[in-house]
Amino acid sequence: MPRFLGIREQRLTGLLIFLLMGCSVFMTGALQYIPMPVLYGVFLYMGVSSLKGIQFFDRLKLFGMPAKHQPDFIYLRHVPLRKVHLFTLTQLTCLVLLWVIKHSPAAIVFPMMVLALVFIRKMLDWCFSNRELSYLDDLMPDWKKKNLDDATKTIEEESQRMLNTNKDDTAPVQIPMESRNPVPTPKAHDPRIDGITFIDE
Structure with missing residues (x-):
């Protein structure tokens, strides 16, 4: 069965992409023949495809998803679902508040509202513990936290198994005896009989 081993990072793809983007400045004569709906469709596709893997979008989908169909997200392991919602x-x-302010006559206060998000984030400490916020709002990607959590769980299970094995090893061992007769002990050696030869008659 084929297995995915990983990706080797290289800079050639990114270099070619940015070179083509720079060359598009000199191709305006040809680009003007591309219909605007086609460009809007490309941008829409790029926007929708980039939503995959964003935690906020994944948490939005949890509102209409039964518990048995929820993916194995790392924050669902450690944070109650109601707090996630x-x-x-x-x-x-x-x-929504930022979008409404940006498209209203009060758009001049938009930078102040962005600054207010810092205080809103600080107020979340009253409703969530530091451990819950570390899983819901952290710089470390979810897949790294998931691998770390799996490794920690494996180490704990291995330690528990070794402890149980050690407890079993310290249990008394009973060896069944074949007979209840005492085992005869050898007689002590008498040095006075050394050198004496016994003759059977």
Whole structure:
């Protein structure tokens, strides 16, 4: 069965992408023949495809997903589902509020509202513990935290298994005896009979 081993990082792909983006400045004559709906479709596809793997979008999908169909996200292992929904609703409320302010006559205070998000994040300490926030809002990617959590769980299980094995080793061992007769002990050696030869008659 084929197994995925990993990806080797290289800079050639990124270099070619940015070179082509730079060359597009000199291809405006040809690019003007591309219909605008095609460009909008490309940008829409790029935007939708980039949503995959974003934790906020994954948590939004949990609202309409039964518990048995939920993926194995690392924050679902350590944070109750109701607190996950509360954190998601807080983020969604802030996002909608920023969008409304940006498209209203009060758009001049938009930078102040972005600054207010820092205080809102600090207020979340009243509703969530530091451990829960470390799983919901941390710089470490989820896959790294998941690998670390799996490694820690494996070490704990191995330690528990070794402890149980050691406890079993210290149990008294009973050896069954074939007979209840005492085992005869050899007689002590008498040095006075050394050199004497016994003759059988």
